Amino acid sequence: MTDVTRFTHGSRIPGWDDSVDPNKAPAGIPDLATTPVPAELREEIQAEMAKYPVFRSALIPALHAAQRVHGWCSPEAIEQVAAVMGITPGEVAAVATFYDMFETKPVGTQTIYVCTNISCSLRGGPKILEAMRAAADGDADFNIRAFECLGACDMAPMASVNGEFVGPLAESDCAQIVADLKGGGEVLAAKQLRVRPCADEAGRVDGGQTTTSEVTQ
Amino acid sequence: MSAILFDRIDEPGLNDIATYERRGGYEALRKALAQPREGLLEELKASGLRGRGGAGFPLGMKASFIPGADIDKYLVCNADESEPGTFKDRELMQKNPHMLIEGMIIAAFTVGANRSFIYIRGEYVLQADVLEQAIAQAKAAGFLGENILDSGFSLDLVLHRGAGAYICGEETGLLDSLEGKRGNPRLKPPFPANQGLFQGPTLINNVETLATIPAIIRMGGSEYAKLGIENSAGTKLVSVSGNVQRPGNYEIELGMSSRDIIFGLAGGPDEGREVKFWFPGGSSSPVLTAADLDITYDFDAMAKAGTMLGSGAIIVVDDSNSVVDVALTLASFYKHESCGKCTPCREGTNWTVKMLQRVQSGEATPMDLDIIASVQEQIIGNCLCVLGDAMAMPVGSLVAKFRPEFESHIEAARERNGLGLTPPPASEEPVLSL
Ligand SMILES: Cc1cc2nc3c(=O)[nH]c(=O)nc-3n(C[C@H](O)[C@H](O)[C@H](O)COP(=O)(O)O)c2cc1C
Numbered sequence: 001m002t003d004v005t006r007f008t009h010g011s012r013i014p015g016w017d018d019s020v021d022p023n024k025a026p027a028g029i030p031d032l033a034t035t036p037v038p039a040e041l042r043e044e045i046q047a048e049m050a051k052y053p054v055f056r057s058a059l060i061p062a063l064h065a066a067q068r069v070h071g072w073c074s075p076e077a078i079e080q081v082a083a084v085m086g087i088t089p090g091e092v093a094a095v096a097t098f099y100d101m102f103e104t105k106p107v108g109t110q111t112i113y114v115c116t117n118i119s120c121s122l123r124g125g126p127k128i129l130e131a132m133r134a135a136a137d138g139d140a141d142f143n144i145r146a147f148e149c150l151g152a153c154d155m156a157p158m159a160s161v162n163g164e165f166v167g168p169l170a171e172s173d174c175a176q177i178v179a180d181l182k183g184g185g186e187v188l189a190a191k192q193l194r195v196r197p198c199a200d201e202a203g204r205v206d207g208g209q210t211t212t213s214e215v216t217q
Numbered sequence: 218m219s220a221i222l223f224d225r226i227d228e229p230g231l232n233d234i235a236t237y238e239r240r241g242g243y244e245a246l247r248k249a250l251a252q253p254r255e256g257l258l259e260e261l262k263a264s265g266l267r268g269r270g271g272a273g274f275p276l277g278m279k280a281s282f283i284p285g286a287d288i289d290k291y292l293v294c295n296a297d298e299s300e301p302g303t304f305k306d307r308e309l310m311q312k313n314p315h316m317l318i319e320g321m322i323i324a325a326f327t328v329g330a331n332r333s334f335i336y337i338r339g340e341y342v343l344q345a346d347v348l349e350q351a352i353a354q355a356k357a358a359g360f361l362g363e364n365i366l367d368s369g370f371s372l373d374l375v376l377h378r379g380a381g382a383y384i385c386g387e388e389t390g391l392l393d394s395l396e397g398k399r400g401n402p403r404l405k406p407p408f409p410a411n412q413g414l415f416q417g418p419t420l421i422n423n424v425e426t427l428a429t430i431p432a433i434i435r436m437g438g439s440e441y442a443k444l445g446i447e448n449s450a451g452t453k454l455v456s457v458s459g460n461v462q463r464p465g466n467y468e469i470e471l472g473m474s475s476r477d478i479i480f481g482l483a484g485g486p487d488e489g490r491e492v493k494f495w496f497p498g499g500s501s502s503p504v505l506t507a508a509d510l511d512i513t514y515d516f517d518a519m520a521k522a523g524t525m526l527g528s529g530a531i532i533v534v535d536d537s538n539s540v541v542d543v544a545l546t547l548a549s550f551y552k553h554e555s556c557g558k559c560t561p562c563r564e565g566t567n568w569t570v571k572m573l574q575r576v577q578s579g580e581a582t583p584m585d586l587d588i589i590a591s592v593q594e595q596i597i598g599n600c601l602c603v604l605g606d607a608m609a610m611p612v613g614s615l616v617a618k619f620r621p622e623f624e625s626h627i628e629a630a631r632e633r634n635g636l637g638l639t640p641p642p643a644s645e646e647p648v649l650s651l
């Protein structure tokens with residue numbers, strides 16, 4: 001028998017004691033009148049709610065907005081979304097913890113997703129992840145995550161840098177990305193997805209008179 | 218073949234409504250609005266177009282399941298595109314968003330839906346921004362909103378950004394997510410066509426499927442059906458990635474030889490390397506080997522070969538890669554993305570990863586391979602959706618087709634470890650031992 005690994009709190013389940021406080025009443029719907037919510041955030045969430053026949057559909061857009069304001073889905077952010085939408089924080093937290101893009105811990109402001117899924121790992125994705133971490137050198141402002149396929153396997157290995165897709169990356173590009181972010185400029189402008197031509201000849205305006213490599217140059 | 222979806226797609230400014238209209242855009246919509254709905258449905262059926270999202274269900278038939286009753290109906294475009302290896306919808310949305318919007322308006326008119334949504338994966342920021350602008354342009358031009366082109370038909374279109382979850386590509390998981398919940402799949406039946414979004418009849422289709430509709434209306438369904446081959450009509454966008462020299466999206470006529478796609482279009486593996494195996498339809502499809510390269514690329518031929526066309530994503534793996542690494546990368550993805558609702562998928566993906574880790578580290582014995590294979594069999598067909606199957610099929614096929622390599626990997630690793638007597642690596646996660 002191997003010993004069962006246990007956390008300091010004695011349980012095998014991480015975080016089992018996070019949410020239960022017997023002295024605390026279960027959280028109901030927070031009152032919008034007494035919950036401070038930044039006016040812009042409130043208006044943005046309310047505008048999202050108006051787009052749908054059933055307002056609850058706006059929960060994911062609302063969490064995106066709250067995360068932009070707070071940097072992560074903090075208890076405060078969850079409370080504010082719940083107050084504006086008129087649902088319980090529990091319902092909001094249940095959704096926030098389901099989706100990869102919602103941060104459930106405080107993170108840096110520079111978000112880099114490095115793809116380590118199949119097509120990228122065939123072309124060195126994990127090495128890019130390592131190089132990216134090394135380039136950021138522990139700077140807490142950098143939130144570097146291994147991510148699943150980002151839908152850009154044609155430019156593998158690739159990464160999404162604050163939402164901008166760049167690739168194919170060489171390990172040496174990682175230092176450049178970190179420098180670009182620190183300098184506040186465009187990230188690896190020549191390797192962005194937005195300037196990448198379609199691989200298919202029919203995609204070109206001249207119906208395939210030039211080759212892909214010529215278009216890229 | 219003349220391109221349909223990729224026709225001069227790199228033309229600068231094609232994402233602008235003026236360029237799109239100059240090239241004949243929104244003409245199909247005018248033509249459609251002047252026709253009776255039954256006629257449009259017949260055109261869609263006659264086209265033989267099969268869904269491009271993965272399951273290959275005929276579009277016309279699905280649309281005909283939407284009840285005719287005068288109740289709230291919905292159209293949802295599945296732009297989640299999270300199947301590893303797939304990136305075709307991205308190119309369409311980014312470069313020709315109006316073709317998708319036009320297709321959606323025609324589809325909504327055909328089934329009588331007045332509200333429509335595009336559910337786009339949250340990571341596609343650029344594509345979502347482009348679509349948002351295109352939707353605003355279409356509204357301003359009177360193609361969306363109240364009483365479109367004086368037809369009496371009204372349609373609202375909302376772009377909905379997801380937040381990173383593969384399961385939200387599964388149609389019922391998507392619907393729950395679109396309702397502001399965790400993206401857990403629903404029990405079927407009822408199918409979305411009867412009871413979908415907000416309990417209303419819902420037509421849900423992939424981006425590429427919907428973007429093909431303007432061409433079908435323009436050409437006529439039976440003319441479109443002449444493209445491709447029997448049972449696999451039309452053109453298809455294929456995303457080729459992995460170990461090929463020219464990865465990218467290519468539009469092909471269904472029925473083309475797979476070798477011509479992988480080698481002719483995508484350039485094949487690097488000089489000196491050979492195809493070891495390939496996924497014909499995204500990471501969820503059972504793998505084929507170099508011996509299968511001459512199979513034609515269409516729905517029936519792939520089914521006959523024991524695999525599927527899926528999302529049309531070909532991932533090529535060359536002989537420099539270890540099959541164990543690929544299997545583990547795959548299994549880890551499905552484990553991460555399993556929503557946890559059904560036990561066979563939640564536990565099956567989890568244990569498959571653990572067993573493959575044992576194979577990799579040299580703790581496994583060949584018997585573990587049998588257990589891996591039997592776990593895969595027990596996942597298939599036993600869950601609400603096919604996410605678990607999507608791991609079980611490729612992993613099962615890898616173990617079946619490359620068993621000797623798995624075995625020699627185990628042997629080599631055990632030898633390295635001194636007959637496998639080394640204790641398991643300490644894991645941060647507590648291990649549940651019964
Ligand atoms: C786990 C899983 C993920 C899926 N992901 C997608 C996806 O990202 N995009 C998509 O169009 N269909 C996806 N599908 C297929 C959809 O469930 C559905 O069949 C498709 O959207 C129907 O559209 P079509 O008839 O136009 O193909 C997925 C299915 C499963 C089981």
Ligand code: FES
Nearest residue numbers: 115120149152153
């Ligand atoms: S595998 Fe990396 S983007 Fe698809």
